[in-house]
Structure formats: structure tokens, C-alpha cells
Amino acid sequence: MTLRLLALLAALLILTPAWAVEPGEALADPALEARARDLSTELRCLVCQNQSIDDSHAGLARDLRLLVRERLQAGDTDEQVRDFLVKRYGDFILLKPPFRFGTLLLWGAPLLVLVAGGFGLMAAARRRRVVSPAAGLSAEERARLDKLLGGGEH
Amino acid sequence: MITEIGHYALVLALALAIVQSAAPLWGVWRRDAALMATARPVAAAQFLLVALSFAALTHAYLISDFSLLNVVENSHSAKPLIYKISGVWGNHEGSMLLWVLILALFGALVAVGSRAMPLDLAAAVLSVQAWIGAAFLTFILFTSNPFLRLAQPPIEGRDLNPILQDPGLAIHPPLLYLGYVGLSITFSFAAAALICGRIDASWARFVRPWTLLAWLFLTLGIAMGSYWAYYTLGWGGFWFWDPVENASLMPWLAATALLHTAAVMEKRDALKIWTIFLAILAFSLSLLGTFLVRSGVLTSVHAFANDPARGVFILAILVFFIGGSLALFAWRAGRLRQGGIFAPVSREGALVLNNLLLTTCCATVFVGTLYPLALESVTGEKISVGAPFFNLTFGPLFAPILLVMPLGQMLAWKRGDLLGAAERLTVAVGAGFAAALVLGAIRGGPVLSVVGVAIAAYLIIGSFVEIYGRIAGRGVTLGIALARALGLPRSAWGTALAHAGVGVTLFGLAATGWGVEVVQALKSGDRMDLGPYQIEVREIAKRPGPNFEATVAPIDIRSGGVVIAQINPARRFYPARQMPTTEAGIATLGLGQVYVSLSEQNPDGSLDARLYWKPYVALIWIGALLMAMGGGLSLSDRRLRIGVARRARATAAQPAE
Numbered sequence: 115m116t117l118r119l120l121a122l123l124a125a126l127l128i129l130t131p132a133w134a135v136e137p138g139e140a141l142a143d144p145a146l147e148a149r150a151r152d153l154s155t156e157l158r159c160l161v162c163q164n165q166s167i168d169d170s171h172a173g174l175a176r177d178l179r180l181l182v183r184e185r186l187q188a189g190d191t192d193e194q195v196r197d198f199l200v201k202r203y204g205d206f207i208l209l210k211p212p213f214r215f216g217t218l219l220l221w222g223a224p225l226l227v228l229v230a231g232g233f234g235l236m237a238a239a240r241r242r243r244v245v246s247p248a249a250g251l252s253a254e255e256r257a258r259l260d261k262l263l264g265g266g267e268h
Numbered sequence: 269m270i271t272e273i274g275h276y277a278l279v280l281a282l283a284l285a286i287v288q289s290a291a292p293l294w295g296v297w298r299r300d301a302a303l304m305a306t307a308r309p310v311a312a313a314q315f316l317l318v319a320l321s322f323a324a325l326t327h328a329y330l331i332s333d334f335s336l337l338n339v340v341e342n343s344h345s346a347k348p349l350i351y352k353i354s355g356v357w358g359n360h361e362g363s364m365l366l367w368v369l370i371l372a373l374f375g376a377l378v379a380v381g382s383r384a385m386p387l388d389l390a391a392a393v394l395s396v397q398a399w400i401g402a403a404f405l406t407f408i409l410f411t412s413n414p415f416l417r418l419a420q421p422p423i424e425g426r427d428l429n430p431i432l433q434d435p436g437l438a439i440h441p442p443l444l445y446l447g448y449v450g451l452s453i454t455f456s457f458a459a460a461a462l463i464c465g466r467i468d469a470s471w472a473r474f475v476r477p478w479t480l481l482a483w484l485f486l487t488l489g490i491a492m493g494s495y496w497a498y499y500t501l502g503w504g505g506f507w508f509w510d511p512v513e514n515a516s517l518m519p520w521l522a523a524t525a526l527l528h529t530a531a532v533m534e535k536r537d538a539l540k541i542w543t544i545f546l547a548i549l550a551f552s553l554s555l556l557g558t559f560l561v562r563s564g565v566l567t568s569v570h571a572f573a574n575d576p577a578r579g580v581f582i583l584a585i586l587v588f589f590i591g592g593s594l595a596l597f598a599w600r601a602g603r604l605r606q607g608g609i610f611a612p613v614s615r616e617g618a619l620v621l622n623n624l625l626l627t628t629c630c631a632t633v634f635v636g637t638l639y640p641l642a643l644e645s646v647t648g649e650k651i652s653v654g655a656p657f658f659n660l661t662f663g664p665l666f667a668p669i670l671l672v673m674p675l676g677q678m679l680a681w682k683r684g685d686l687l688g689a690a691e692r693l694t695v696a697v698g699a700g701f702a703a704a705l706v707l708g709a710i711r712g713g714p715v716l717s718v719v720g721v722a723i724a725a726y727l728i729i730g731s732f733v734e735i736y737g738r739i740a741g742r743g744v745t746l747g748i749a750l751a752r753a754l755g756l757p758r759s760a761w762g763t764a765l766a767h768a769g770v771g772v773t774l775f776g777l778a779a780t781g782w783g784v785e786v787v788q789a790l791k792s793g794d795r796m797d798l799g800p801y802q803i804e805v806r807e808i809a810k811r812p813g814p815n816f817e818a819t820v821a822p823i824d825i826r827s828g829g830v831v832i833a834q835i836n837p838a839r840r841f842y843p844a845r846q847m848p849t850t851e852a853g854i855a856t857l858g859l860g861q862v863y864v865s866l867s868e869q870n871p872d873g874s875l876d877a878r879l880y881w882k883p884y885v886a887l888i889w890i891g892a893l894l895m896a897m898g899g900g901l902s903l904s905d906r907r908l909r910i911g912v913a914r915r916a917r918a919t920a921a922q923p924a925e
Contacts, residue, residue: 156653209654223635228628
């Protein structure tokens with residue numbers, strides 16, 4: 115236990131950016147640590163190229179990981195931690211964008227495309243069904259056929 | 269001198285591409301056979317010139333000619349030979365040249381294999397192909413010329429980005445480009461069909477091998493890229509939903525859809541207009557990928573060459589080809605006759621559903637990738653769209669594809685029997701439940717893993733049920749069944765194998781939930797348990813490399829007291845670029861892997877490390893290999909071999925003489 119504390123202290127003192135989730139960072143309580151990891155995968159490292167703070171080597175990511183753990187230890191819920199970070203850094207920090215007016219099209223797009231595509235297909239199928247009997251004989255052809263058949267019946 | 273020849277050859281290639289983009293098309297317009305016939309030799313000559321140019325650049329890299337800016341920026345005299353070669357395309361200019369080389373190669377192959385094609389179709393295809401070639405050759409010569417000389421050459425180069433000094437660079441980009449550029453051929457065929465105003469089953473027969481080829485390479489390229497990221501980026505992830513990964517996934521999804529509609533078109537003469545549209549879409553998405561990677565509009569691990577001028581040029585190319593082809597589509601698609609009627613419950617119907625879902629998946633990735641960009645330019649709001657979004661949207665859209673896949677395979681063309689098909693899949697469903705029960709009982713773990721493995725088992729068995737039905741039955745002996753199995757068309761085996769590959773990959777993905785992770789500082793002599801194995805750190809040592817310094821932690825992996833594998837995870841430092849890289853230590857044990865990746869050294873000499881046991885992880889890439897092999901088998905099917913149509917025509921022509 116003291117060893118872990120020492121390691122944590124050492125990690126805090128040496129501020130060299132090094133690693134995603136360093137050995138000294140983990141919380142003693144496994145349930146709390148698991149929550150911290152889950153939260154970390156949903157938070158963007160703001161200075162990196164599209165990495166979560168769980169994955170990133172950057173110093174900022176490390177600070178954020180420690181911050182998340184600090185808040186969790188203070189008794190925050192996951193939601194409160196997220197709100198706290200959004201208030202500080204904006205929605206940019208969330209890898210899963212929030213559902214609001216500006217992201218309506220983003221979240222709605224899959225369903226929209228699926229439904230529109232489905233309707234399009236149904237319409238196309240109906241059109242084919244309408245066309246196919248007509249593709250049989252036109253009125254003119256039918257008349258000719260009747261004439262021919264009539265002619266054959268002498 | 270050799271460099272100048274290469275440079276000159278590239279300029280000549282551009283001139284030929286311009287000729288090839290105009291003369292044959294003029295011939296099609298005027299119905300002039302002589303003009304149309306120019307396409308073939310010009311395409312071949314264009315390829316030779318680009319190849320010469322590429323060889324010249326490679327030569328400059330091999331002899332470390334530091335009077336070339338491109339070589340100075342990306343090479344070093346002490347660099348190992350393989351990276352001197354692969355380094356040619358490890359940068360923006362060189363990779364564009366490789367892109368154009370493959371484009372010219374495929375153009376030449378079409379020219380050689382086009383004797384069976386109607387002359388006007390061949391001429392139009394090669395002409396459209398040359399439009400693309402001319403656009404990219406212009407792009408290279410005016411904004412990204414790899415042959416620029418320096419007045420005062422430095423003594424030493426700046427070395428290749430250390431992350432790229434990996435065998436992955438020799439394989440991943442060429443494979444991916446073969447895929448991207450292969451889609452340009454299907455695009456050219458689509459445009460040619462629109463220009464010529466006719467499309468039929470024989471058109472589909474010419475296009476299908478190219479679709480298969482492009483899809484096959486794209487599959488391999490993506491899988492290879494994913495494995496490279498897995499072992500080199502350092503924490504065992506294999507797919508990050510990075511914009512550039514998405515840029516390769518989108519054409520893959522479109523190509524997968526195209527592959528299936530092309531089959532419908534060839535066999536049933538249906539879905540023509542949709543096939544044309546998909547061919548245009550697939551290549552447009554490849555171009556979009558090129559734009560995203562090279563313009564720097566998106567932040568990504570691949571961002572090399574962030575030059576706005578280049579971005580604008582590629583955007584212009586993008587707009588011209590996508591806009592032009594869509595306009596052509598809108599103008600001419602009405603002329604193409606629709607054929608082949610089918611009931612909703614049929615093989616065609618299942619493939620239409622497959623297409624609907626795949627294109628929706630593709631649209632989801634598209635929107636997710638570009639939405640932050642669009643939102644910021646419209647409202648100024650900055651948001652991130654990352655893995656959690658894609659897992660939440662892409663997953664539920666892809667799941668039905670997996671469930672319907674074996675079912676679709678069982679349905680007959682035109683009108684199918686859903687109940688009968690479902691009944692014949694009982695075995696596969698049973699296998700799924702059995703897998704879920706057994707693995708769930710042994711490993712427990714996340715529900716998603718158990719469900720995933722169940723679907724995977726259902727897919728793998730389900731893929732072969734159709735073949736089983738065709739070769740076995742009541743009273744069929746093993747010998748007959750074997751003979752029948754050998755007699756089946758290779759494309760039937762290809763389909764089954766590729767579909768089973770999807771199941772295998774899914775199995776590997778699902779099994780990630782059973783992995784073990786340990787985060788710890790390693791010291792010499794440390795021992796610990798990792799999944800079913802015990803590991804021991806033998807020492808922590810410094811070892812010099814040719815152009816880097818490394819800190820290595822050799823580790824023994826034991827099972828029941830016996831050493832079964834040794835790994836050497838390392839942390840490298842490249843002085844030329846002042847950059848560290850992480851070389852993960854990976855031991856493949858059965859289908860699982862022990863994966864150890866190191867971070868920086870602590871003052872007390874210990875090394876921070878992440879250690880993983882990843883059961884069945886190899887299946888992710890084995891599945892992709894199986895998919896590609898399935899594609900290869902289909903490609904080797906007699907019906908699709910180049911020249912078959914010609915021979916068929918020759919024999920058909922004989923009685924008439």
C-alpha cells in the first residue's frame with residue numbers, strides 16, 4: 115500500500131509525459147478504477163490526434179486521467195464527472211457527442227438513410243409490379259393478336 | 269541523369285494520358301475504329317513510362333541521392349535496405365507516384381485483356397481511366413513533384429519517420445492502393461457504360477473480376493493496416509475509428525455492396541442502374557479518402573503532407589470526378605433498360621437487403637467522419653465523434669447483415685422459400701447455441717462476447733450449409749460427395765469461404781471481451797500471472813540498432829513451469845528525428861497472443877508496461893485472410909478468367925464460317 119502511494123507520489127513529481135494509464139495511477143478500489151477506465155475511453159485527449167485519454171501518452175491525457183479519478187474519489191457520479199469536464203473543455207472532450215439540436219442529423223443519419231432507402235426500395239418494387247403486366251401486351255398488340263386469332267378460327 | 273530521365277518520363281506519361289483521354293473518346297463519338305484503337309497501345313506506353321519514372325525514384329533512394337529534396341526529407345544513408353525501398357512510398361510524393369503507377373498498370377492490363385470486349389466499350393473505359401491518370405499526373409507534377417533537386421545537397425538525410433520503419437510499410441500501402449485503384453477500373457466501366465448507353469450481362473462479366481480484385485486487395489490492405497496499428501501503436505488496439513481508417517472502410521463497404529450487385533447483374537440481368545451507381549460511389553469514396561488523408565482537413569495519425577494547396581487541388585479533382593460522373597449518371601442512366609424481375613423473398617431480394625444495410629453502414633461512417641468538420645464550419649461548434657459513437661451506431665446496423673447472410677445464401681434466385689431456407693439452417697443455429705453454451709460456461713464474461721461467438725459459429729457453419737446441400741444427400745457416398753465437391757464452381761467455394769471468414773473475424777472480435785490486462789512497472793526478475801501463463805522478466809538491457817538505440821526487456825513465457833515462448837518488447841529512440849517508438853513483444857500461442865508493450869524507463873530503472881493476454885485475437889486477421897482467399901477463389905473461377913469470352917466467341921463463330 116505504501117509502495118503504491120510512493121509510486122503515485124513519484125509519478126506526480128516526475129511530470130514527464132509517458133504512458134497511457136501508468137502503473138501508479140490506478141485507484142485502490144477496483145470498482146472505482148473500472149469506472150475510471152470506462153470513463154477514460156469516452157474522453158478525448160484534447161491535444162492528440164483522435165485518441166481517448168485512456169490511450170494517449172500525452173501529459174494532458176495523464177492530468178485528465180488523474181482528474182477523473184480525483185472526482186470519482188470525491189464521490190461524483192459518472193454523469194457529474196462528464197459535466198464537470200464539459201464545463202471546462204466543451205463538448206469537444208466527449209468522444210460520444212451529446213444528443214442535442216446541433217447533432218440531430220449526426221445521430222439521426224443512420225435511421226434516416228435506412229428508412230429512406232427502405233421506402234425507395236418499396237417504391238421501386240411497386241413500380242416494377244405495375245410495369246410488369248403492362249410489359250405483356252399493349253392494347254394495339256392485343257388487337258393484332260385478337261385479329262390473328264380471329265383469323266385463325268375461320 | 270537517371271533522375272532526369274524519370275522526371276521526363278513522368279511528363280511524357282502525362283502527355284500520353286491526355287492523348288488517351290481524348291482520342292479514343294472522340295473515336296467513340298465519331299464511330300471511328302482507328303481512333304478507338306489508339307487507346308490500347310497508348311495505355312501500355314503510359315504504363316511503361318510511369319514504371320520508368322518510379323524506377324528512377326527508387327534508384328535515387330537506393331543510392332541515397334541527397335540532391336533530391338524528397339530523398340533528403342525521407343531517407344538516411346544508414347537506413348536498412350528494405351526501408352530504402354519501401355521509403356519510396358513512405359511519403360506524400362512517392363506514394364502518389366505509386367498510386368499512379370498502379371493506375372497505369374491496371375489501365376495496361378485492361379488494354380491487354382480488352383480484346384474480348386466490344387471496341388467502343390474498351391475505348392471508353394481506357395479513356396475514362398486516362399482522365400483519372402491525367403488528373404493525378406498533373407497533381408504530382410505541379411504540386412507534389414518527387415524529382416525536385418536541391419542546389420546545395422546536404423551530407424545526410426533526415427531519415428524516414430520511425431513509425432514507418434516497419435515491414436508494414438512495404439505491404440500495407442501497396443495493398444490498399446491496389447484496392448483503391450482497382451475501384452477506378454469499375455468506375456471507368458460504369459462511366460463507359462453510361463457513355464456508350466448500354467449495359468448487359470457481358471458488361472457485368474468484365475467488371476466482376478475487377479470488383480473482386482479491388483475488394484480482395486482492399487480487404488487485405490485494411491487487415492494489414494489494422495495489424496500494423498495493433499503491433500506498433502502500442503496498446504493492443506486494432507481499430508480506432510480514426511478518420512483515415514474510416515476513409516478506407518467506406519470504399520470497402522461500397523465495394524462489398526458492389527460485389528454482390530455485380531453478381532446479381534451477371535446472373536440475373538437485374539439491378540443494373542444501382543450497380544452503376546455503386547461503382548461510381550465506391551471510387552468516389554476512394555478519392556474522398558485520398559483527399560482526407562492528404563489535405564490535412566482531419567486530424568489523424570496518418571496526416572502526412574498537410575498542405576492546403578494540395579488539398580485544394582485534390583478537392584478540385586474530387587469535385588470534377590464525383591460531380592461529373594453523377595451528372596453523367598443523371599443524364600444517361602434513364603437509357604439503361606431494367607431487366608430481371610424477382611420476388612421480395614429471393615436471392616436477389618436478400619442481396620438488395622444486404623445492399624441497403626451496407627450502404628446505410630457506409631453512410632453512417634461518412635456522416636460520423638465528416639460531421640465535426642461540417643458542424644464547425646456552419647456553427648463554429650467543436651465536437652468529437654469517436655469510437656463510442658461508431659460502436660453504438662455501426663454495430664446494430666451490421667448485426668442484421670450477419671444474421672441474414674447465411675439465409676440469403678440459401679434462397680433460390682427469382683423466388684425463394686424462406687421457411688425451407690431457415691429449416692436447412694437449423695444445424696448452423698444449433699452450432700451457435702452450442703458455442704454460446706460451451707464458451708459461456710468455460711469463460712463466462714461479458715454477454716456481448718457470448719452472443720458474438722454464438723453468431724460467429726452460426727455464420728461459419730451456415731456459410732457451408734448451402735455447399736453441403738449441393739454435394740451430400742440421402743444415399744450419397746463419400747466418394748460421390750467428394751467428386752461433387754470438386755466439381756462445384758470455385759465461385760461457390762469462394763462465397764462460402766469469404767462468408768465463413770466474416771464469422772471467423774467476428775469470433776476474434778467477440779473474444780476480446782475475455783482478455784486480461786495488467787498495467788505494471790517491470791523490473792528485472794519480476795514474475796506474474798497473465799491469463800493462463802506465467803511470465804518472467806529476464807533483464808532490462810540497452811541494445812543499439814542500425815539507426816536507433818533500444819531499451820529491451822526480454823521476457824520468458826511459461827506454461828506449467830516450461831518456457832514456451834520468449835518475447836523482446838522494446839522501446840526505441842531514433843536520434844535523427846528525436847523520436848521514440850514502441851516495439852511490442854508479441855507471442856502467438858495457439859490463436860491467442862501475449863502482448864507486452866513498454867513505456868519510458870523510470871528513474872529506478874524499472875519500465876512501465878502494459879501486458880495483455882488476448883485469447884483468439886489472431887482470428888480477427890485470419891478471418892480477413894479467409895475473406896480475401898474466398899475472393900481469390902472466386903476470381904480463379906473459370907467463368908471469370910480473362911479471355912474466356914474471347915474463346916467462347918471464337919468457338920461460337922466457327923460454325924458460321
